[in-house]
Amino acid sequence: xxxxxxxxxxxxxxxxxxxxxxxxxxxxxxxxxxxxxxxxxxxxxxxxxxxxxxxxxxxxxxxxxxxxxxxxxxxxxxxxxxxxxxxxxxxxxxxxxxxxxxxxxxxxxxxxxxxxxxxxxxxxxxxxxxxxxxxxxxxxxxxxxxxxxxxxxxxxxxxxxxxxxxxxxxxxxxxxxxxxxxxxxxxxxxxxxxxxxxxxxxxxxxxxx
Ligand SMILES: [Zn+2]
Numbered sequence: 001x002x003x004x005x006x007x008x009x010x011x012x013x014x015x016x017x018x019x020x021x022x023x024x025x026x027x028x029x030x031x032x033x034x035x036x037x038x039x040x041x042x043x044x045x046x047x048x049x050x051x052x053x054x055x056x057x058x059x060x061x062x063x064x065x066x067x068x069x070x071x072x073x074x075x076x077x078x079x080x081x082x083x084x085x086x087x088x089x090x091x092x093x094x095x096x097x098x099x100x101x102x103x104x105x106x107x108x109x110x111x112x113x114x115x116x117x118x119x120x121x122x123x124x125x126x127x128x129x130x131x132x133x134x135x136x137x138x139x140x141x142x143x144x145x146x147x148x149x150x151x152x153x154x155x156x157x158x159x160x161x162x163x164x165x166x167x168x169x170x171x172x173x174x175x176x177x178x179x180x181x182x183x184x185x186x187x188x189x190x191x192x193x194x195x196x197x198x199x200x201x202x203x204x205x206x207x208x209x
Contacts, residue, residue, distance in 0.1 A: 033073025097127045111144030
């Protein structure tokens with residue numbers, strides 16, 4: 001806390017109450033950005049401080065020099081908020097789109113361009129519904145422009161189904177393709193695997209009906 005001014009003998013006017021007579025320029029009532037000067041804030045060393053109230057309601061002491069130069073325009077909480085809003089473009093911080101980006105960032109497999117939310121947002125736009133997922137076209141490639149898109153969940157499921165490849169006897173194809181080849185339904189084949197059948201059993205046991 002700043003030292004209490006020694007020469008507090010000022011009785012000239014109510015508006016300058018608490019402001020030492022040695023202070024020639026009274027800033028009380030002045031507005032600097034979001035800050036309104038509400039009183040004398042004391043000294044820090046030889047520097048003069050003014051007590052200000054921010055538009056958000058927070059009070060604090062600010063250097064006179066910073067107020068007058070424009071360096072102090074709002075409280076720390078407000079400037080942090082402003083930074084976050086600006087830094088994430090269009091105020092998207094915390095939105096489903098932003099959270100999706102955070103999730104892919106955590107994967108550690110993100111192209112340099114998409115490490116900035118602004119670029120990601122510019123390339124792929126907003127998540128338009130809760131039923132949209134952000135998916136990679138090629139999961140062996142990093143998240144990058146051209147290899148990531150919003151996909152409706154019905155389509156995303158289909159993609160992950162077809163993406164699941166089954167390797168047997170040196171050949172690799174989807175469950176659907178195997179089912180067709182061995183002449184049973186995809187559902188039956190999936191149930192066989194779920195029931196713990198080996199690939200040989202599942203793919204070589206003829207359908208019972
Ligand atoms: Zn504030």
